[in-house]
Amino acid sequence: MQVATGKSILNGIAIGPIRIYRKEDAQLAVTSTRTAEEELSRFEDACEKAKEQLAGLYEKALAEVGEENAAIFEIHQMMLDDDDYLNAAREIIERQGATAEYAAATTGDNFAATFADMEDAYMKARATDVRDISHRLVNILTGAGEASHLGDEAAILVADDLTPSETVQLDKSKLLGFVTRHGSTNSHTAILARTMNIPALIGVDFDDSWDGKLAIIDGYNHCVYVDPASELLNTMEEKRQADLKQESLLQGLKKKPNVTLDGREIKVYANIGNAADVGLVLQNDAQGIGLFRSEFIYLDSEDYPSEEKQFEIYKRVVETMAGKKVIIRTLDIGADKQADYFQLDKEENPALGYRAIRICLTRKEIFKQQLRAILRASAFGTVSVMFPMIISVREVRDAKDTLEECRAELREQGVAMGEVETGIMIETPAAVMIADELAEEVQFFSIGTNDLTQYTLAIDRQNPKLDNFYNAFHPAVLRMIRMTVEAGHRHDCWVGICGELGADQTLTETFLRMGLDELSVSPPSVLPLRKCIRSLDLSKTPEN
Secondary structure, three states: OEEEEOEEOOOOEEEEEEEEEOOOOOOOOOEOOOOHHHHHHHHHHHHHHHHHHHHHHHHHHHHHHOHHHHHHHHHHHHHOOOHHHHHHHHHHHHHHOEOHHHHHHHHHHHHHHHHHOOOOHHHHHHHHHHHHHHHHHHHHHHOOOOOOOOOOOOEEEEEOOOOHHHHHHOOOOOEEEEEEOOOOOOOHHHHHHHHOOOOEEEOOOOOHHHOOOEEEEEOOOOEEEEOOOHHHHHHHHHHHHHHHHHHHHHHHHOOOOOEOOOOOEOEEEEEEOOHHHHHHHHHOOOOOEEEEEOHHHHHOOOOOOOHHHHHHHHHHHHHHOOOOOEEEEOOOOEOOEOOHHHOOOOOOOHHHOOOOHHHHHHOHHHHHHHHHHHHHHHHHOOEEEEEOOOOOHHHHHHHHHHHHHHHHHHHHOOOOOOOEEEEEEEOOHHHHHOHHHHHOOOOEEEEOHHHHHHHHHOOOOOOHHHOOOOOOOOHHHHHHHHHHHHHHHHOOOEEEEOOHHHHOOOOHHHHHHHOOOEEEEOHHHHHHHHHHHHOOOOOOOOOO
């Protein structure tokens, strides 16, 4: 038996034969026998065909993994309109007399290398996207088409790396799991794997001799077993069956209250990125939406989305939730979330820079446009508005004044509105330290544990080199969460968590004992979290 370790994308078990996918690099002719004009025409035609293919992939991903995750294929289409990318390829054709496929491949390699050399982890992960686009163009130009990775038998796919396109095109009925040598946990491929509920490992140094052998992906222990002993195989099959049974049992929790054994109730909400994600919220029976990441409306647009467009999106979500609470976080753009039309300057430390509420309070018309859309949508259900990246009382008051200014304008126009609860994100140590003062200004706090951990520990959470130093369980982080809850409750302000830590069941009892009122998690995490809550008895003394 061979054992190899890596980083787990999903805690799950997959058992089956290995199929190694080897990408065959096409032998590309460098110099063309055609004229430059003919090669440029071939290149332009390939770009148009690639856009058509990507539009099809977007629709497939939309149906399988939701709008937020499908957006990567819209971004790929936009990259095919990027002047820098297109001009670089055209220049190679014109100056070097090269073939269109050679120009596409070379430009892809050059741009991918540029992204890979960047320090920002998010930008590093974009190298795979550029290779994906260039590979698609080369396939179109050479007539290679799309490779079929899986045969007739369900299998575990092993590859050097997988692009988002390759991942979405895989036949899920034949894919048991996948293992790659390269990739990152922040890559779009990893995100797609989690959303598609596919056990996967990255960073695994595999051997070509594995092809065809029986293997086990053990996502819980971050390893893959090749040619496992019969005893281990039986044990892991039992674990896999237990997981499947657990998923089935979780469905029985729907419509049941989130109450501990001793009678303590806690709300379990879901996080979403766009209207298309509401189906997952309802499917998993969340009590409401605790975080609507409104910035994705901006990221999915080529220009500032109009008030009307935003209103229609918010209205659809609010109406679909049928009276359940919908908390809309105002624009949280900047740092790793960039939209070109904002024309934000390059910053040395973007995570500490011009982002979120800082943009909104200095670009008031953008902010007011969004707030007016939210207020109009509030007439159709239960809406709350939440301001991100707060560090002072002045910011909260300015944001609330702007909200009231919008309300007055709409009232004067005779526009119907509902009551809108106001809250803030607690994601900086500064906000924690003045939580008593902030609680007097708003009706709720939502703790963003991702950024709170990053800023408390002074660690870039997207930098893979710092994984061994990043500790979301750090006593300072947990102490800050407790301080925030206590401050909020002193001023009748309810407190929730909307960061990744909210779904960590090893901390659920700790959070409930702290007095948290709400946990907002990804839709697939709702039912497992509810099961955990219903198993706890807070009247008992906790075990050390």
